[in-house]
Amino acid sequence: MRKSDYFERTDSKIKILFIYITLIIMSLLAIYPVLNILSSSLRPSNQLFSTSLKIIPENASLMNFKTAIFKKPLVRWILNSMIVSFISMFISIVFSATSAYAFSRYKFLGKKSGMIILLVTQMFPAAMLLLPLNILLTNMGLSEKLWALTIPYISSSVPFSIWLLKGYFDTIPTSIEESAYVDGASVLTTFYKIVLPLSKPALAVASIFCFMNSWSEYIVARVLIHDERLYTLPLGLVTLQGQYNTEWGVYSACAILTSIPVMIIFSYLSKYLIGGLTIGSIKE
Amino acid sequence: MKFKQTNRGIYQKWWTPYAFIFPAFLVVLFIIFIPLIFEFMIALFDIRLQNIRLLRDVGINIFSFPKIMKNQFLGFGNYAEILKDKLFYRTFLRTVIWTFTNVFFHVVIGVWLAILLNRKLPGKSVFRVLLILPWAMPQYIAAITWKGMFNYEFGAVNLILNKLGIEKINWLGDPTYTLMAAIITNIWLGVPFMMMVALGGLQSIPSDLYESADIDGASSWQKFKNITIPMLKPVMVPAIILGTVWTFNMLNIIYIMKDGLPGDDVNILITKMYRDGFDLYRYGYAAALSVIIFIILTLFSIAYLKANQNEE
Numbered sequence: 001m002r003k004s005d006y007f008e009r010t011d012s013k014i015k016i017l018f019i020y021i022t023l024i025i026m027s028l029l030a031i032y033p034v035l036n037i038l039s040s041s042l043r044p045s046n047q048l049f050s051t052s053l054k055i056i057p058e059n060a061s062l063m064n065f066k067t068a069i070f071k072k073p074l075v076r077w078i079l080n081s082m083i084v085s086f087i088s089m090f091i092s093i094v095f096s097a098t099s100a101y102a103f104s105r106y107k108f109l110g111k112k113s114g115m116i117i118l119l120v121t122q123m124f125p126a127a128m129l130l131l132p133l134n135i136l137l138t139n140m141g142l143s144e145k146l147w148a149l150t151i152p153y154i155s156s157s158v159p160f161s162i163w164l165l166k167g168y169f170d171t172i173p174t175s176i177e178e179s180a181y182v183d184g185a186s187v188l189t190t191f192y193k194i195v196l197p198l199s200k201p202a203l204a205v206a207s208i209f210c211f212m213n214s215w216s217e218y219i220v221a222r223v224l225i226h227d228e229r230l231y232t233l234p235l236g237l238v239t240l241q242g243q244y245n246t247e248w249g250v251y252s253a254c255a256i257l258t259s260i261p262v263m264i265i266f267s268y269l270s271k272y273l274i275g276g277l278t279i280g281s282i283k284e
Numbered sequence: 285m286k287f288k289q290t291n292r293g294i295y296q297k298w299w300t301p302y303a304f305i306f307p308a309f310l311v312v313l314f315i316i317f318i319p320l321i322f323e324f325m326i327a328l329f330d331i332r333l334q335n336i337r338l339l340r341d342v343g344i345n346i347f348s349f350p351k352i353m354k355n356q357f358l359g360f361g362n363y364a365e366i367l368k369d370k371l372f373y374r375t376f377l378r379t380v381i382w383t384f385t386n387v388f389f390h391v392v393i394g395v396w397l398a399i400l401l402n403r404k405l406p407g408k409s410v411f412r413v414l415l416i417l418p419w420a421m422p423q424y425i426a427a428i429t430w431k432g433m434f435n436y437e438f439g440a441v442n443l444i445l446n447k448l449g450i451e452k453i454n455w456l457g458d459p460t461y462t463l464m465a466a467i468i469t470n471i472w473l474g475v476p477f478m479m480m481v482a483l484g485g486l487q488s489i490p491s492d493l494y495e496s497a498d499i500d501g502a503s504s505w506q507k508f509k510n511i512t513i514p515m516l517k518p519v520m521v522p523a524i525i526l527g528t529v530w531t532f533n534m535l536n537i538i539y540i541m542k543d544g545l546p547g548d549d550v551n552i553l554i555t556k557m558y559r560d561g562f563d564l565y566r567y568g569y570a571a572a573l574s575v576i577i578f579i580i581l582t583l584f585s586i587a588y589l590k591a592n593q594n595e596e
Contacts, residue, residue: 008403019400026397027414029472033429034417036440040432053443095308102304114305119522121316127535127554128574131561132322133315139343155315158308187300216422219535223562234424238540241428248432255425266420267413270480 034259041065041252064253074254076229077236083146084232085214088153092210093203096158100165101191105174115166118159127219134223143224149232152220157210164209168202169195205269212262233258320578322346327363327572329356333565362572371548371556379532379552382467386531389471391524394478395516399508401479402486412483419476427540430469431456456541459549466541466550470534478523485519486512521592525585532581553577 007016035055042060052058068074102108103115133152134143142148172195180190196203218234225235237258240251325346331339335356342349350357366372397415401408418426433440434455442452455465489511497507533554542550551559554577561570 006404006406011403016405019403019405023397023400023408023411023415026393027411030415030417030476032440033426033433033472034421036433037425037429053440053447095311099305099308102301106301106304108298108301111301114309118312121312127533127558128577129316129319129323130558131567131571131574132319132326135326135339135342135567136319136322136344136346139340151311152315155311158311162308212420212422216424218424219539219558234422238424238428241431241540251428255429259421259425262422263417263420267416270413270416 034263037252037255040249041256043249045249064249065257067250068253068257072240072250072254073228073231073236074257077231077233078258080146080230081215081233084149084153085211087147088150088157088214089207089210091150092154092157092161093207095154096161096206097165097196097199097203098191099158100162100169101195103162103166104169105177115163118162121155121159130220130223133220137224144227144230146225146230146232149221149224150214152224153210153214153217157213161206161210164206165199165202168199172198208265208269212266215262318346322349323571323574325349326568327575328358328360329353329568330358330361331356331567331571332569336565336567339567356568358568362568363576365569366572366576375548375551375553375556378463379554382463382538382552383528383531385467386470386474386534387524387527390474390478390527390531391520393471393475395482395520397475397479398482398486399512402483415479416476418473419480421473423473423536424540426473427469427537430465430472431541434465462542462550463538466538469541470531470537473537474527474531478520478527481519481523482516485516488519489515517592521589525588528584528588529581533577 011019039055039057041064042062043057044059044061044063103111137143137148137151142151176194176198177190180194185193216234217232218238221232221235222238225231231239237251237254240247240254326349331353335353338352338356341352401412401415421429434442436442436452436454436456439455441455446452453461455461493511493515494507497511502510532552534552535554535558538550538552538555539558542555548556548559553573557570557573557577560566560573
């Protein structure tokens with residue numbers, strides 16, 4: 001086998017070595033914090049204050065995970081977060097898929113400004129609108145309600161999803177839809193039965209984005225929810241954060257349990273992401 | 285890819301596209317534009333802990349607000365107070381440093397890694413998955429975890445520095461170092477996004493451009509400067525604008541990192557706004573600060589877009 005089957009033709013051996021070293025160092029930096037909390041989560045409580053840098057500590061135990069699941073309201077936090085995240089994910093996807101379809105397929109007055117308005121909304125992240133939003137939602141009697149938390153989450157994930165999905169819809173040839181129209185299908189049927197099934201990968205990416213958006217949101221939840229029984233995962237975990245006190249190991253176990261599933265799904269979907277981010281450019 | 289507009293007018297009524305976009309825009313209108321107008325209004329009034337109860341009488345009709353609050357009307361008093369305060373300028377300067385450093389490293393490291401990954405290389409998909417991990421980690425967990433790693437005594441950062449023979453640094457006790465720790469955390473968090481955007485951009489560059497450059501005997505640097513950079517620009521410009529806005533308004537990281545550290549020495553504008561609004565209950569003042577942040581970001585985005593258009 002020739003070298004060029006595996007590597008770029010023009011790359012010298014030294015350059016390839018250099019590339020690998022760089023990638024290995026950067027990957028280590030990227031995953032080290034994850035390994036670090038993994039390590040503290042496995043530490044028995046008498047070894048919490050250790051200055052060892054070993055990833056798997058001596059006398060590793062799953063005690064912290066047990067405490068996290070059975071002694072802390074972790075399960076309740078997860079459930080609360082699940083409710084909020086699934087509702088906002090579902091509604092966001094329905095809203096953004098329909099909008100993205102219109103932006104992709106139709107010419108209409110205000111199309112370009114509509115796309116720009118969506119981009120502009122990214123200029124006011126939740127943190128900036130927190131104050132008026134908090135007053136309005138409280139006045140509507142919507143603070144301390146889990147489902148009400150989904151409203152700001154939906155609005156913050158919809159613009160990005162529309163851009164992502166529009167980009168994907170643009171790559172689907174219209175000929176299939178046209179033959180459906182010829183057979184007498186309505187616009188909605190075509191959208192539902194033809195375009196959506198063809199867009200599964202993009203829908204999956206957009207869904208996971210919406211889900212993660214709510215799953216890991218902290219600031220808005222902190223302002224709107226004060227009742228401990230309604231704490232979402234981020235609110236709950238932050239109460240455990242007290243630095244290097246006895247809870248640190250428990251916090252780490254919770255953090256691992258929370259982020260590992262998300263990371264796995266995310267890594268799996270990441271290959272679909274590369275295309276999605278570029279095509280979503282503003283050009284028609 | 286250009287989408288060919290075929291004649292499908294007969295299948296759609298004029299309102300079809302509007303019906304499709306209606307639900308999403310309704311949400312955006314209610315959650316973004318109405319609060320935004322409300323925020324502009326609050327900024328003109330003196331609302332603080334003592335008269336916060338009046339806000340309840342406003343209900344959801346924000347247009348009744350000026351009438352109920354008329355005794356608190358300040359005009360541009362909140363703005364004047366902010367702009368007269370030296371603290372504002374110091375915080376603004378810190379915000380600029382924070383944003384610039386972060387975005388600079390996000391883009392440089394992101395594009396660099398994307399270039400390394402955009403070539404034939406066995407095992408590159410493994411690296412890609414590993415490198416993208418920070419993006420998947422919830423921000424608040426990243427902040428708390430890094431905060432643990434920056435702990436003076438038991439944190440991994442100081443332990444590693446110690447092994448390398450460097451003196452321990454009091455990361456979380458000294459405002460300057462706390463800001464540095466926050467910047468490191470945020471760089472770690474933001475690189476994968478830029479990397480993925482750049483990777484997508486690189487993959488859309490047709491390879492025959494490079495091949496013909498090879499035939500002309502161009503060096504790698506020439507190819508990078510004359511092909512890669514110009515072709516990446518259309519993808520990177522929106523990503524850089526978004527990245528700048530996100531970083532400018534990144535509340536989580538600094539808020540969690542500096543938790544327990546009194547004073548304003550680590551605040552950026554958005555965390556100062558949060559403190560004024562939700563810890564000190566100075567709603568009018570905080571709203572005015574939000575409006576100033578909004579104006580700064582809008583001006584920046586317009587200027588950046590203009591600058592990039594003129595070059596073309």
